[in-house]
Amino acid sequence: CQIPKMPGQDTAARAHSCCFSQGEKLSHALRISAYVFSTGLLMFTALANSVSWFTQSITLGNFWQSTWLEFYEYMEGDEWSIFLIGAALVPALAFWGFNGILLVADITGKPTFITRYRIQLGKNDPVDKKKLWKAIYTALGNQFFVSFPMLVPMFYVMQWWDNTFSKELPTFQWFLVELSIFTVVEEILFYYTHRLGHHPVLYKHIHKKHHEWTAPIGVVSIYAHPIEHIVSNTLPVMTGPMLMGSHIVSVAAWFSIALVTTSISHCGYHLPLLPSPEFHDFHHLKFNQCYGVLGVLDFLHGTDRMFRQTKAFERHKVLLGLTPLSESIPEPPKKEE
Numbered sequence: 001c002q003i004p005k006m007p008g009q010d011t012a013a014r015a016h017s018c019c020f021s022q023g024e025k026l027s028h029a030l031r032i033s034a035y036v037f038s039t040g041l042l043m044f045t046a047l048a049n050s051v052s053w054f055t056q057s058i059t060l061g062n063f064w065q066s067t068w069l070e071f072y073e074y075m076e077g078d079e080w081s082i083f084l085i086g087a088a089l090v091p092a093l094a095f096w097g098f099n100g101i102l103l104v105a106d107i108t109g110k111p112t113f114i115t116r117y118r119i120q121l122g123k124n125d126p127v128d129k130k131k132l133w134k135a136i137y138t139a140l141g142n143q144f145f146v147s148f149p150m151l152v153p154m155f156y157v158m159q160w161w162d163n164t165f166s167k168e169l170p171t172f173q174w175f176l177v178e179l180s181i182f183t184v185v186e187e188i189l190f191y192y193t194h195r196l197g198h199h200p201v202l203y204k205h206i207h208k209k210h211h212e213w214t215a216p217i218g219v220v221s222i223y224a225h226p227i228e229h230i231v232s233n234t235l236p237v238m239t240g241p242m243l244m245g246s247h248i249v250s251v252a253a254w255f256s257i258a259l260v261t262t263s264i265s266h267c268g269y270h271l272p273l274l275p276s277p278e279f280h281d282f283h284h285l286k287f288n289q290c291y292g293v294l295g296v297l298d299f300l301h302g303t304d305r306m307f308r309q310t311k312a313f314e315r316h317k318v319l320l321g322l323t324p325l326s327e328s329i330p331e332p333p334k335k336e337e
Helices: 011-057 060-074 079-108 129-161 172-196 200-205 207-212 218-222 226-244 248-266 278-286 296-301
Strands: none
Touching: 079 129, 079 218, 079 248, 129 218, 129 226, 172 226, 172 248, 172 296, 200 207, 207 226, 218 248, 226 248, 248 278
């Protein structure tokens, strides 16, 4: 406890003061967490009810159900093929489709609509092509030789649940419940495995590869050592659906959302209407801050204190206009030496 000793204050009183201060901090953190989760729950409930009414009103539910049945019959109920398409092909297309657009901007500097929203100004402008190809080859290798083999045991786990390949789709409300659980599970597993990867021994041999990019781009989201890709990238995303015994359609949607979201976090551009990448971009810049995805565990563990004192924290919000936040909330001018 780093509380200075006051004149006339004995050791017991000082210890009591220290514990009180720590208790206040813990209480404040718990109140913030309760506020975040309760607000999220209320928003989720409102969204679920609104979207449910909307889908029922325009019969989108029947459309997706009939489309799924047609696809199931076309595949003749071949569960392994259906699983590969849903858990591997669809997410891969989402990942490379999204990153393909970003790569054009990274390589050519066009369209300027994207590049003007760069977070770390002057970095990757243009991107180092040698480093880029290395990142692409590594990302493809992780997908084909790490993620794909991990789908084999996952397939048998999902078969055991006897619900993954059901002819009846889950309701949209249930999918939103699952999505919330998947997100919480991923946040917990990713935060602690990622922070463990920053232990000096593990960092030097494993996680340092990912941090070769201090100004990341989208494809770098899965540019990692194979062990890290298993423990921090893949397992946190796979665990939720395996625990829930989710339908393959939910799995395909979640895997696609997770890959696109992590690409946004690494893309290096704070684009309008998309989730803010400032949090994870700051992690790549400073290494020992902002380990999680949502930021709740970082707040509880105090691993975002430096981030909260920066302009990047002020920019950490959804951009609703067209003016880049690097212009509306610029970095303070550097002091002359």
